[in-house]
Amino acid sequence: MTETQAPKWAKPALEFGPILGFFAAYLWLKDHTFVIGGTEYAGFIVVTAGFIPVFLLSMAALWRLTGHLSRMQAVTAVLIVVFGGLSVWFNDPRFFKMKPTMIYLLFGGVLGIGLLRGQSWLQSVMEGAMPLTDRGWMILTRRLMLFFFGLAVLNEAIWRTQTEEIWVYFKTFGLTAAIFVFFMTQGRLFKEHGLPEDDKG
Template identity: 65%
Template sequence: MSGERKVHPGVKLALELGPVVLFFAGYMKLREQTFEVFGSPYSGFILMTAAFIPLMLVTTGILWWLTGKLSKMQIATVVLVVVFGGLSVWFKDERFFKMKPTMIYLLFGGLLGFGLLRGQSYLKLVMEEALPMQPEGWMILTRRLCAFFFALAVANEVIWRSFSTEVWVNFKTFGLTAALFGFFMTQGGVLNRYGIEEDGETDGEKDGEQDKAD
């Protein structure tokens, strides 16, 4: 497929969050059960992990088919889901899958940090079209998001190592999602100051002109 196509935001959100929500619902229903599969016992968590992997592949494939494009972050996420989820199922060990968010956030934070060391904003490369902003604004946002990703990696390690599986599943389903949403909601000051309107003016310049007019 050539070129990226637009898809309804609700459909995109459903495809991205659907597997996580279904994993949560399935785990809550099967968490205290053990299942015999080919003569081997599997906990509800491992069984839902095994179901999550193909579900993630299918929804990502549908998203690619609808949009004609996948971001590097989406591809990296799917690869890590397959690797760490597969290890959990193969060894019947929950720890591999629980470490997956840590690896994802370390990878994203590391990539952003590497770009910053080179004086570049890799975040700009993937979001510039959807969020036009001055270079200085991109560097500020990238530094903040880099630090935030590392903080999420640490938080995930603390939660899965210190609390029960049920606490971790709730944290992964709701805590991480809310944290990401909250982070971007709190970046309004950067977006307002360095954002670029379609006419080429920044929001800051427009505010300054309005103040002079008043």
């Protein structure tokens, strides 16, 4: 399926809507306990169970509207199903809390494998969005790899040492803000290694 034009609001709404919905539902149900099939489930588990189909539906809608899902989105969806499903199945929130760690370790590891091969696999998926020289892509890939590994370590530290509510705030806002800040601090790299307009094609 070729990529089609979708309303500008659709992509961010479908990507961030489920995350914000998870956050709002958690604040609403965090102090509640539900008995389902004779088993008690904390609000966090119930919200996680609801988040999985909502996220998958949003990705399906995004694919329907744009005709495209990135590899990162597809991998994230799989890991959400796996780790979210494990949390619900075993009635243990730790699996879902580990999910960001696994995502960032995977992304960082993939970028690292590419670097060991002398390639920037980041360039293959983002070249159209940020035209850079080959050297610029290698530098950005190396930095992003280290950044992903740092986020994995940080997520482990937060969920293992802080309260569940603090982790939910961190997951909803902290991780998103960290990625935004990372790219904002790469301005010098984009300036020094950005391609002229004539070379962007």
